[in-house]
Amino acid sequence: MTGPDKTADSSVPLHPLLAERWSPRALDPAATIGDAQFTALFEAARWAPSWGNTQPARFIAAxxxxxAFDRIHGTLSRGNKGWAGDAAALAIGVAQSVNEEGEPMPYGEYGLGLAAQNLVLQAVAEGFHAHQMAGFDRAAARVEFAIPDDFEPLVAIAIGDLGNLDDMPERLVEKELRPRSRKxxxxxxxxxxxxxxxF
Structure with missing residues (x-):
């Protein structure tokens, strides 16, 4: 389904994967993501750069x-639960915070951020959109999925296809239609x- 034109208004042309990436909330509840496409998201994340190739990013995905989709959905904040259930897939990004020697993991959160961005751009390449969310209960996710103490759940991600704005609350419709902007x-x-x- 086509939605509003959210192409980045950039000072110079950007690659379409970057220019067309945005974070919709109106997702198609009938859209599905195939096996190969789903695998490709996390294969892209796996190949993200990381400090010393430590690969600190982990994901819980369904x-x-x-x-597991419903279990991930259950950890989302009330505002995100209202729309993210229409996603084709949900994930929680987790960063290793302590290495195998018991020492703090350098740049673990940075590594997860790079992996998550790779995932998001692969979603765009596959014809989907991804919306990253801070609005989820990290403690609940830790308990629900038995995440070890040396890993930190940091972000939830909804992946799907564009849906219809008609059934969304007015405040969310306004956000969906608002032009993208950056400093x-x-x-x-x-x-x-x-x-x-x-510059």
Whole structure:
């Protein structure tokens, strides 16, 4: 299903995977994700760079109709539960926080972030969308899936196809239709000294 045009309004052209990536909440409850497509999401995540190839990212994942899908859905915040049940798949991203020697894992959260972004971009390449969420109960996820103490659940991800806005609450429809925006490069990239814009 086609939705609003959310292509990034960038200062120079971006690759379509980046320009067309956005985080919808209106998902198609009839959409499914095939075996190969589902595997590809996590294969993409597996090949993300990580500090010293430590590969700190782990995922708990399920497709709609599988028991673990409902268990992941049960950990979501009330606001996210209302729409994320229509996703074709749900996942929880988990970062290793302590290494095998019992020492803090350097850049574990950064590694999970890179893996999650690979997953999201692979979803776009497969014709889907992914919405990353901080709104879930990390403690509940830890208990529900017996996540060890040396791993931290950090993000929930809904993957699916665009759905219909008609049945969504007005406040969510407004968010879906709102143009995407970012701070200008002049606020983000500096040269010579802090605050001196490079672009």
């Amino acid at each position: 497709r709609r109709g599988e028991p 200008p490069l002049s606020d983000l990239v500096f040269t010579e000294s802090w605050g001196a814009p490079r």
